[in-house]
Amino acid sequence: MSHSWGYEATNGPSKWGASFPIANGDRQSPIDIVPGNASHDPGLKPLKLKYDPSTCLEILNNGHSFQVTFADDTDSSTLTDGPISGTYRLKQFHFHWGATDDRGSEHTVQGAKFPAELHLVHWNTKYASFGEAVNKPDGLAVVGVFLKIGNENAHLQKLIDKFSVITNAKTQTTFVDFNPATLLPGCLDYWTYLGSLTTPPLYESVTWIVLKHQITVSSAQMAKFRTLLFSSNGEAPCCMENNYRPPQPLKGRVVRASFK
Numbered sequence: 001m002s003h004s005w006g007y008e009a010t011n012g013p014s015k016w017g018a019s020f021p022i023a024n025g026d027r028q029s030p031i032d033i034v035p036g037n038a039s040h041d042p043g044l045k046p047l048k049l050k051y052d053p054s055t056c057l058e059i060l061n062n063g064h065s066f067q068v069t070f071a072d073d074t075d076s077s078t079l080t081d082g083p084i085s086g087t088y089r090l091k092q093f094h095f096h097w098g099a100t101d102d103r104g105s106e107h108t109v110q111g112a113k114f115p116a117e118l119h120l121v122h123w124n125t126k127y128a129s130f131g132e133a134v135n136k137p138d139g140l141a142v143v144g145v146f147l148k149i150g151n152e153n154a155h156l157q158k159l160i161d162k163f164s165v166i167t168n169a170k171t172q173t174t175f176v177d178f179n180p181a182t183l184l185p186g187c188l189d190y191w192t193y194l195g196s197l198t199t200p201p202l203y204e205s206v207t208w209i210v211l212k213h214q215i216t217v218s219s220a221q222m223a224k225f226r227t228l229l230f231s232s233n234g235e236a237p238c239c240m241e242n243n244y245r246p247p248q249p250l251k252g253r254v255v256r257a258s259f260k
């Protein structure tokens, strides 16, 4: 994966279309979710998320975000039901955030931005692997969770405590026995629509499942997110922040709601 793209003025979202023409496609993500325009679909099932902490492997800085990676060789950590059919396995989760607490999320709600957004990335087991699934129209299902400023989040703190070891791009360290379910709000009401990866290669392969309720993060914890670097060891340090793509045209897509 070429690392030429980024989030600076010279290589950021407005420039991605040059190398990745699908950036101007018909099912790009993120989008602005307008609750009043979303149609309640009583046929939508509740999300079924089954996560096994023992599948947690490592935490890494990939130069675009930090992510926690999971063993996905069995159906130990899966997403089923909701808007999808079949079984999708958890591959990784990561975040997007801003330079200040007034922005950072990728999806917005009636124009409202949140300071950060969590993405739990799952792949459809009808395909042999994540790599096979990543560019298929029904290949991925990503659960998006908004973070709002509030009390310190003890579960997020377990991730933050590892940041000093993964400050530089392309660094990683072991990270075991973490349950991603601790990063979910109590209510799993959601909006769902067909979209894409929000980073290059921008494949239009994602069933997006964006939760209505948020989890909290303290402002001090958000400041710790911004101590990570886009840059590698030895390069001029560049703070990892504003690693979000802005909302893209809806192009006639329908957003469904699992709730009234």
Ligand SMILES: NS(=O)(=O)c1ccc(C(=O)N2CCc3cc(O)c(O)cc3[C@@H]2c2ccccc2)cc1
Binding pocket: 001, 062, 064, 119, 121, 131, 134, 142, 196, 197, 198, 199, 200, 201, 206
């Ligand atoms: N924000 S998101 O839509 O939830 C999302 C999901 C998956 C991925 C992902 O796994 N990618 C795309 C970006 C990327 C960048 C790298 O430097 C890298 O080493 C891997 C990836 C992977 C990727 C996976 C498969 C093909 C191409 C890239 C990225 C973003």
Ligand SMILES: [Zn+2]
Binding pocket: 094, 095, 096, 119, 198
């Ligand atoms: Zn993401």
